[in-house]
Amino acid sequence: MKGKILFIAGLGVGYVLGTKAGRERYEQIAAVAGRFWGSPLVQKQVDTVEGFVRDKAPDVAEFAGETVKKVVGAATGRGSTAAKRSAAAKKAAATRRANAARSQSDD
Template sequence: MKGKIIFLAAGATGYVLGARAGRERYDQIASAVGRLWGNPKVQSRVGDLEDKAGDLAKQAGSLAQEKVGAAAGSVAGSVKDKFSGSGDSSTSSSSSSSDDSSDAPLGEQHHTRMPTD
């Protein structure tokens, strides 16, 4: 609560001081920021940082692509193993309980279980 009051007081103070300074002071600050941003040293540094960010983004994208590919391969292998089983799925499904629905199409594989007391 105390932090909110301090924040609101600081905001109100800034508003009052900004209103007193007026448009002329705003123009001075905007001009100074424009000169700073236009400085060749600043622009050189901005360019370096943009290049570095681009390189890091490419590396992250490549790493993510590798990990997704590996995970997809692993999942595909697991699914193939689950559905191919030991070769004869008709005997395993007929001898198992009604909870095994590996013979059903993918859209029909959910069960609703009711608690039994």
């Protein structure tokens, strides 16, 4: 509840300050932000981060899936079945990564 109150207060302060600054100042800030975002250095970093996320997304999804299976297996008493599925999921993920690496090297 405290976080919501602080968020709403922040919105109110931002609104008041924004209305006092006026549209002209907003346009100046937006122009500077646009130039910053469009600069080659920033876009290079954006591309780097996008590539990193694209490469790591399958690993994160696999990790999350395995963790959920372990928790469910422990909660339901089916841990050994979950472990077998986890091993199969790891093998499938490794195959997907190898295929993705091969397709990237072919391009």
